[in-house]
Amino acid sequence: xxxxxxxxxxxxxxxxxxxxxxxxxxxxxxxxxxxxxxxxxxxxxxxxxxxxxxxxxxxxxxxxxxxxxxxxxxxxxxxxxxxxxxxxxxxxxxxxxxxxxxxxx
Numbered sequence: 040x041x042x043x044x045x046x047x048x049x050x051x052x053x054x055x056x057x058x059x060x061x062x063x064x065x066x067x068x069x070x071x072x073x074x075x076x077x078x079x080x081x082x083x084x085x086x087x088x089x090x091x092x093x094x095x096x097x098x099x100x101x102x103x104x105x106x107x108x109x110x111x112x113x114x115x116x117x118x119x120x121x122x123x124x125x126x127x128x129x130x131x132x133x134x135x136x137x138x139x140x141x142x143x144x
Contacts, residue, residue, distance in 0.1 A: 132138075
């Protein structure tokens with residue numbers, strides 16, 4: 040007997056070692072439904088992660104194109120460290136503001 044025919048033959052046989060009741064059928068079907076639901080949720084999660092990753096590559100490419108098109112020195116690269124941003128804010132501080140290390144004096 041082939042494995043593909045084992046389940047239909049078992050399903051249609053009226054005599055078995057354990058009596059098949061509607062409660063046992065319902066338990067098996069609900070267990071299978073839960074298993075397939077969890078499997079579907081996991082596959083959906085994998086697909087969403089894959090799709091998000093594909094969109095991030097396009098987003099980074101767009102950001103690089105916009106940075107090249109702007110051509111100004113004020114545009115900061117995505118990979119540029121935040122230290123240069125702190126230097127920019129120090130240079131552009133108002134005349135009445137104290138320097139950051141005023142307390143060391």
